[in-house]
Amino acid sequence: MIALSSIEISNQRVAPPRQFGEANARVQLDTPYCISSTQRLQAKDTVFFEGDPASHLYEVIEGVLKLYKLTPDGRRQVTGFLYPGQLLGLNVGESFAYSAEAVTKTTLCRYPRKKLEEALDSHPALARRFLRATVHELAVAQDQMLLLGQKSAIEKTATFLLRLSDQNRERGENPEEIYLPMTRTDIGDYLGLTTETVSRTVTRLKIAGIIRLCQHGRMNLTDIDRLMELAEGDDCHFAV
Amino acid sequence: MIALSSIEISNQRVAPPRQFGEANARVQLDTPYCISSTQRLQAKDTVFFEGDPASHLYEVIEGVLKLYKLTPDGRRQVTGFLYPGQLLGLNVGESFAYSAEAVTKTTLCRYPRKKLEEALDSHPALARRFLRATVHELAVAQDQMLLLGQKSAIEKTATFLLRLSDQNRERGENPEEIYLPMTRTDIGDYLGLTTETVSRTVTRLKIAGIIRLCQHGRMNLTDIDRLMELAEGDDCHFAV
DNA sequence: CGATCCTTTGAGAGGTCTCAATTCGCGTGG
DNA sequence: CCACGCGAATTGAGACCTCTCAAAGGATCG
Numbered sequence: 001m002i003a004l005s006s007i008e009i010s011n012q013r014v015a016p017p018r019q020f021g022e023a024n025a026r027v028q029l030d031t032p033y034c035i036s037s038t039q040r041l042q043a044k045d046t047v048f049f050e051g052d053p054a055s056h057l058y059e060v061i062e063g064v065l066k067l068y069k070l071t072p073d074g075r076r077q078v079t080g081f082l083y084p085g086q087l088l089g090l091n092v093g094e095s096f097a098y099s100a101e102a103v104t105k106t107t108l109c110r111y112p113r114k115k116l117e118e119a120l121d122s123h124p125a126l127a128r129r130f131l132r133a134t135v136h137e138l139a140v141a142q143d144q145m146l147l148l149g150q151k152s153a154i155e156k157t158a159t160f161l162l163r164l165s166d167q168n169r170e171r172g173e174n175p176e177e178i179y180l181p182m183t184r185t186d187i188g189d190y191l192g193l194t195t196e197t198v199s200r201t202v203t204r205l206k207i208a209g210i211i212r213l214c215q216h217g218r219m220n221l222t223d224i225d226r227l228m229e230l231a232e233g234d235d236c237h238f239a240v
Numbered sequence: 241m242i243a244l245s246s247i248e249i250s251n252q253r254v255a256p257p258r259q260f261g262e263a264n265a266r267v268q269l270d271t272p273y274c275i276s277s278t279q280r281l282q283a284k285d286t287v288f289f290e291g292d293p294a295s296h297l298y299e300v301i302e303g304v305l306k307l308y309k310l311t312p313d314g315r316r317q318v319t320g321f322l323y324p325g326q327l328l329g330l331n332v333g334e335s336f337a338y339s340a341e342a343v344t345k346t347t348l349c350r351y352p353r354k355k356l357e358e359a360l361d362s363h364p365a366l367a368r369r370f371l372r373a374t375v376h377e378l379a380v381a382q383d384q385m386l387l388l389g390q391k392s393a394i395e396k397t398a399t400f401l402l403r404l405s406d407q408n409r410e411r412g413e414n415p416e417e418i419y420l421p422m423t424r425t426d427i428g429d430y431l432g433l434t435t436e437t438v439s440r441t442v443t444r445l446k447i448a449g450i451i452r453l454c455q456h457g458r459m460n461l462t463d464i465d466r467l468m469e470l471a472e473g474d475d476c477h478f479a480v
Numbered sequence: 481c482g483a484t485c486c487t488t489t490g491a492g493a494g495g496t497c498t499c500a501a502t503t504c505g506c507g508t509g510g
Numbered sequence: 511c512c513a514c515g516c517g518a519a520t521t522g523a524g525a526c527c528t529c530t531c532a533a534a535g536g537a538t539c540g
Contacts, residue, residue, distance in 0.1 A: 072473070073472070127364060150311060196487090
C-alpha cells in the first residue's frame with residue numbers, strides 16, 4: 001500500500017513526460033504490490049553488486065542510495081543518487097548492470113521480478129509506467145553525459161548543487177537548503193572529479209559567498225542566481 | 241514491412257536483455273507499421289533539434305546519425321551514434337531532449353507518435369519491446385558515464401574503437417575493419433576530448449602498430465587484444 | 481576522550497586544452 | 511586529366527586545469 005502510493009508520488013515528482021498514451025485512470029496495481037516486502041539498510045550496506053542476478057525491483061522509501069560502476073582497476077563512476085520515491089533496478093537484464101549502496105540509513109520496498117513480469121502481462125498500463133520512468137532516467141543520463149564530457153569543475157559542482165535544490169523545490173522543501181549525506185569522494189566520483197577538487201571547488205563557492213556550510217552535511221545556497229550562471233559556464237570574475 | 245523486420249533484427253543485434261516477461265511469439269505489429277513513411281537525408285542534414293515537438297519515432301534504415309546536446313555557450317556533447325536497425329526518439333517527452341543529425345547519407349523510417357501510442361494500448365507486447373530497447377539504451381548511457389568520468393584519452397579512444405568492432409561482430413561483419421564516417425570533432429565531442437587530442441591519440445595507436453588507417457574513413461584494428469588492454473587502463477609500455 | 485574517517489589545504493607533476501600552422505583528402509571546375 | 515579550393519586532420523609549442531601525493535585539521539562515535 002505504502003509503495004503504491006509512493007510510486008504515484010514519485011511519478012509526479014519527476015514531472016512525467018506523459019508519452020506513449022498515458023492512462024488517465026489510476027491503474028489497479030493491488031496484485032503486484034501485495035507481494036512486496038520491506039528491507040532496511042545501514043549506511044554503507046550494499047543492496048546488490050553489479051553482476052548479481054536481478055531478482056527484485058526496489059523502491060526507495062526513506063534514505064539515500066548511490067549507484068556506481070567500477071573499472072577492472074578499481075576506478076568508480078557513481079551513476080546516480082537515489083532519493084525516496086525513486087525506483088531501482090528497472091534498467092537491467094538478467095543481472096544488475098551496476099552496484100547499489102546505502103549512503104544513509106535506508107528503507108527499501110522490494111518486488112520480486114518474476115511477479116512483476118506477470119503483472120506486466122496483465123496490467124499493460126504498468127509497462128507504460130515503467131517505460132516512462134526509464135525514459136526519464138535516460139534523459140537524466142544524457143544530461144549527465146553533457147556534464148561529464150564538457151563541463152569544468154566549477155560548472156559541474158554548481159550544476160550538482162542546483163539539481164539537489166530543484167529536487168527540494170519539487171518536493172515542496174526549501175530549495176535554498178540542501179542535504180549532502182554523501183562524501184566528497186562520492187560527489188567526485190559522480191562528477192568525474194577527485195575528492196580534493198570537489199573540496200577546493202566547494203571552498204571557492206564558500207569564499208565567494210555563494211554557499212554556506214552548516215552542520216550535519218547541510219548546505220545553504222545563498223545565491224542561487226549566481227550558482228546558475230556558474231553552472232552554465234559564466235565564470236568570469238570568479239577568481240579564488 | 242521492412243521496418244517490422246528491421247526492428248526484429250535490431251533487437252537481436254543489441255543482445256536483448258529478455259526481461260519483464262519477454263513474449264516468445266512474434267508480436268502482431270501490422271497496424272502501427274502500416275502507417276510508416278520513409279525519409280531520406282544528406283550528410284549534415286538535421287532530423288530534428290532539441291526542443292522540437294516529438295511528433296515521430298524514427299528507425300535508421302541506412303546510414304549513420306549522431307545525437308547531441310548543446311550547452312548555452314555552444315559546447316556540444318555527442319550522446320551517441322546511431323546505425324541501421326536502431327531506434328530514435330524513444331526517450332522523449334513532448335519534445336526531443338537532444339538534436340539528431342545525419343553523419344552520412346541516411347534513410348529513416350518514420351512512425352507518427354500518436355499512432356504508436358494507440359498501438360501501445362492495443363499491443364502491450366510492443367510496450368515491453370520499447371521498454372527493453374530503452375533499458376538497453378540506459379545501460380549504454382551508464383557505460384558512457386563511466387568512460388566520460390573516469391577514463392583517459394587513450395582508454396576512451398580504445399574503448400570507442402572496440403565498440404565499433406563489437407558492433408561489426410554482432411552484425412556478422414569484419415570486426416577488424418571498422419568504418420568511421422564521423423569527423424574527429426564528432427568523436428571528440430562524444431568522448432569528452434578535443435579534436436586535437438583524438439587525432440594525437442589515434443596517431444599514437446597507429447605508430448604503435450595497433451591500428452592502420454585506410455581510405456574513406458576505414459580503419460584496420462590489427463591488434464584487438466592490445467586495444468582491449470588499453471581500453472581497461474593497461475597503458476604501461478605505451479610511450480609515444 | 482581517543483580513534484577513525486572525512487575534509488581541507490598545499491605543492492608539484494602531468495594530461496589535456498588552446499592557439500597556430502601545416503598537411504592531407506576530396507570534390508569542383510577548368 | 512589535372513589544378514584549385516575548402517574543410518578536415520595532423521602536428522607543434524605553451525598554458526592551464528585537474529590530478530597526485532602529502533599532511534594537517536575537523537567531525538563523529540564508541
